[in-house]
Amino acid sequence: MKGRIRLLTLLVAVSLLVSGLAVMTGGASAGAALKGRVAVILDVGGRGDLSFNDMGFKGTDEAAADFGLQMDEIQSASDADYLPNTRNAAVSGKYDLIIGVGFLLTDAFNTVAAEFPNQKFAIIDSVVDQPNVMSIVFRENEGSALVGALAAMVAAYYGYPKVGVVLGIEIPVLYHFEAGYRFGIAWGNKKYEQVKGTNPNIGLLWTYTGTFSDIAKGKAASEAMLAQGAGLIYNVAGPLGIGDLEAVTEAVRAKGQEAGPPFMIGVDANQDYLGDGHRVLASMMKRVDRGCYKAVADVVHGTFQGGIVSLGVINRGIAISRYQDLLDFIQFGINAKAITEADRAKIISNWLEMRGKIPYWIWDAVSELEMKIVSGEIVVPTANTVEEMQAVRAQYPLP
Amino acid sequence: MKGLALISRLRPFGESLLAGLVGLAVGAIIMLIYGFDPIEAYIALFRGSFASLYSLSEALANATPLILTGLTFAIGLRGGLFNIGAEGQVYVGALAAIAMSLFQLPAGLHLIATLLVAMLAGALWSLPAAILKLTRGVHEVISTIMFNWIAHFLAYYLIANILVDPRRAEKTISILPSARFPILVPRTSLSYGILVSLFCAGLVLFLLWYTTIGFEVRAMGFNPAACRYAGIKRWRTALFAFVIGGFTAGLAGAVHVMGRPPSYAIFSGLGGLLNLGFDGLGVAMIGRNHPFGIVLAAIFFGGLMSGGRLMQISPGVPLELIRVVEGVIIIALAIPELVRLFRLFKWPLIWRRT
Numbered sequence: 001m002k003g004r005i006r007l008l009t010l011l012v013a014v015s016l017l018v019s020g021l022a023v024m025t026g027g028a029s030a031g032a033a034l035k036g037r038v039a040v041i042l043d044v045g046g047r048g049d050l051s052f053n054d055m056g057f058k059g060t061d062e063a064a065a066d067f068g069l070q071m072d073e074i075q076s077a078s079d080a081d082y083l084p085n086t087r088n089a090a091v092s093g094k095y096d097l098i099i100g101v102g103f104l105l106t107d108a109f110n111t112v113a114a115e116f117p118n119q120k121f122a123i124i125d126s127v128v129d130q131p132n133v134m135s136i137v138f139r140e141n142e143g144s145a146l147v148g149a150l151a152a153m154v155a156a157y158y159g160y161p162k163v164g165v166v167l168g169i170e171i172p173v174l175y176h177f178e179a180g181y182r183f184g185i186a187w188g189n190k191k192y193e194q195v196k197g198t199n200p201n202i203g204l205l206w207t208y209t210g211t212f213s214d215i216a217k218g219k220a221a222s223e224a225m226l227a228q229g230a231g232l233i234y235n236v237a238g239p240l241g242i243g244d245l246e247a248v249t250e251a252v253r254a255k256g257q258e259a260g261p262p263f264m265i266g267v268d269a270n271q272d273y274l275g276d277g278h279r280v281l282a283s284m285m286k287r288v289d290r291g292c293y294k295a296v297a298d299v300v301h302g303t304f305q306g307g308i309v310s311l312g313v314i315n316r317g318i319a320i321s322r323y324q325d326l327l328d329f330i331q332f333g334i335n336a337k338a339i340t341e342a343d344r345a346k347i348i349s350n351w352l353e354m355r356g357k358i359p360y361w362i363w364d365a366v367s368e369l370e371m372k373i374v375s376g377e378i379v380v381p382t383a384n385t386v387e388e389m390q391a392v393r394a395q396y397p398l399p
Numbered sequence: 400m401k402g403l404a405l406i407s408r409l410r411p412f413g414e415s416l417l418a419g420l421v422g423l424a425v426g427a428i429i430m431l432i433y434g435f436d437p438i439e440a441y442i443a444l445f446r447g448s449f450a451s452l453y454s455l456s457e458a459l460a461n462a463t464p465l466i467l468t469g470l471t472f473a474i475g476l477r478g479g480l481f482n483i484g485a486e487g488q489v490y491v492g493a494l495a496a497i498a499m500s501l502f503q504l505p506a507g508l509h510l511i512a513t514l515l516v517a518m519l520a521g522a523l524w525s526l527p528a529a530i531l532k533l534t535r536g537v538h539e540v541i542s543t544i545m546f547n548w549i550a551h552f553l554a555y556y557l558i559a560n561i562l563v564d565p566r567r568a569e570k571t572i573s574i575l576p577s578a579r580f581p582i583l584v585p586r587t588s589l590s591y592g593i594l595v596s597l598f599c600a601g602l603v604l605f606l607l608w609y610t611t612i613g614f615e616v617r618a619m620g621f622n623p624a625a626c627r628y629a630g631i632k633r634w635r636t637a638l639f640a641f642v643i644g645g646f647t648a649g650l651a652g653a654v655h656v657m658g659r660p661p662s663y664a665i666f667s668g669l670g671g672l673l674n675l676g677f678d679g680l681g682v683a684m685i686g687r688n689h690p691f692g693i694v695l696a697a698i699f700f701g702g703l704m705s706g707g708r709l710m711q712i713s714p715g716v717p718l719e720l721i722r723v724v725e726g727v728i729i730i731a732l733a734i735p736e737l738v739r740l741f742r743l744f745k746w747p748l749i750w751r752r753t
Binding site: 039044046072073074075076077078079080081082083084085087088089091092094103104107108110111115169170171172175210211385386387 | 588
């Protein structure tokens with residue numbers, strides 16, 4: 001009898017031990033169930049734009065390197081590719097996270113996220129209302145207001161009557177830029193009047209080119225704006241900025257000079273290092289890279305959650321370019337083979353000289369606007385629909 | 400005698416097979432030069448095109464409009480016309496289909512009405528080229544290219560201004576669910592639209608080979624002088640080829656927007672509609688301008704497109720290089736028919752070798 005009880009106790013103890021071990025190992029594998037791969041799906045914009053798409057790639061690439069993951073990049077040749085590309089990535093089951101860089105992927109992500117509820121997704125610039133999708137959006141209107149104010153005051157300072165903006169395809173995201181830019185120009189006009197006594201009434205020239213890939217259209221639109229007296233041109237169409245800058249460079253050289261004005265204003269990435277460092281006055285940085293990095297980091301740390309993540313001036317998801325950003329992005333430009341190591345020193349000195357020529361009160365005014373946006377004293381208007389955009393245009397016509 | 404006939408029938412297949420192998424080999428060399436493993440890449444290509452129900456469905460979904468635009472070009476060529484207007488007619492057909500979703504109609508009726516309107520729109524767009532050809536002798540290559548561009552910019556205008564989705568300015572309104580083709584294989588892009596394409600291929604086969612007008616069209620393609628002597632009217636055959644071609648091209652645009660998830664709309668810049676017409680030219684070449692061959696060639700084309708997508712995921716070949724490899728394979732496959740075309744082409748006297 002006693003022997004039997006001892007045997008029973010032994011059996012119970014062993015089984016407890018075994019099951020305990022099973023629980024422990026099971027728990028461990030659930031926590032570390034990373035497959036070690038992330039996918040980045042790009043829309044028709046594609047790589048090599050030195051802005052939006054390259055930023056999405058940069059952020060994911062940095063996160064992959066930091067956390068020891070492999071990254072696969074999937075480009076789309078046309079909108080017919082969005083759904084199959086997204087589905088292929090989900091079907092493969094190889095990815096811890098599938099990141100969609102761009103609003104145009106919205107419908108595809110909506111469909112596939114519902115089909116694969118256990119796959120984690122993140123999408124930039126769009127809200128996909130599914131529990132397994134992290135929607136990373138930016139308050140581009142805030143940053144566009146900053147560069148709009150800067151553009152208006154600088155244009156007035158150099159005696160130009162207009163500023164311009166070259167936009168891509170008419171999507172709600174681009175309305176954020178246009179609305180903020182309009183507000184910023186109006187604010188800059190008023191500020192200039194406060195300081196100098198006369199309202200310069202800087203007007204706005206704007207074009208939706210209908211493309212995120214045809215660089216020649218960016219150049220053509222910019223040339224038309226420069227001919228009508230634009231002193232600064234804001235690039236809001238990713239790679240088209242390369243064409244914008246060509247037009248600006250030709251206009252500068254036609255005056256027998258190398259440094260602006262006229263200037264371009266960069267977008268998404270810091271593009272100040274382009275144009276030898278003295279033809280891009282500032283950039284409205286939209287840190288797509290930080291958004292992608294956060295999504296990957298959250299997956300690795302096990303804190304990934306579906307829902308909206310909104311990045312703005314207050315959390316540095318949106319910012320106007322500063323000196324440190326120039327240093328960071330010169331390296332980005334060298335990696336992308338847009339510039340070479342030999343250009344570094346020249347670009348930095350050119351940039352400092354360009355910025356130094358702008359009166360200090362203008363930079364102070366931009367900082368003041370920034371502080372007021374952070375504190376909530378100023379709420380920059382935005383637009384998501386055609387009607388809302390028309391309302392903003394009516395409020396800030398900027399003839 | 401019978402054996403000889405069989406061999407001559409199989410010869411096109413043999414030629415295509417050889418050409419395809421040459422294309423694959425050249426593609427492999429290109430990938431090797433750029434440091435990618437061609438075997439792994441071709442395995443991905445096969446897996447993404449025909450290896451599973453999912454990938455086969457994607458291939459067929461891509462083939463759906465290409466069968467129709469292939470037919471457009473083939474009918475023209477059979478009748479001695481080099482009609483490359485499918486591209487513009489596709490846009491017009493798709494726009495007409497979208498415009499039909501401005502109206503509400505009962506489910507089945509809406510779909511049929513949309514198809515009919517798109518067909519008519521495609522045919523209408525082909526008419527000016529036909530009329531210019533018959534009344535003023537304007538060569539159809541010139542006029543169809545011009546009408547492609549007119550359609551292109553007309554589409555830009557309509558997409559941005561008239562048919563625009565007020566909440567999503569980057570695309571047109573979507574085809575209403577009552578006019579959409581249901582999905583044939585769940586969780587794929589393949590819709591019942593493929594049946595329309597296959598039906599049209601059968602119909603064109605019947606029209607060209609089993610009706611009088613079809614015989615006249617083909618005879619005109621073989622020898623216009625003999626046809627004139629035999630009393631076959633040039634305007635009848637040309638008009639027939641243009642209009643039937645317009646019907647199928649218009650349908651191609653319609654099945655693309657009515658049966659292609661998830662958006663069922665045209666994106667600004669024309670997106671997925673671009674090149675459907677010109678790809679049809681390649682499809683017709685590879686398919687030897689015969690409806691049966693065109694169906695096979697379109698499925699092959701579609702497989703190449705969907706398999707190419709997978710080559711990005713698995714061996715990580717960049718999209719641009721994939722398109723180079725695809726282009727090489729397609730050109731290789733088209734060479735046998737191109738050679739035949741060049742032999743048939745009536746060179747101007749001064750260029751003709753004697």
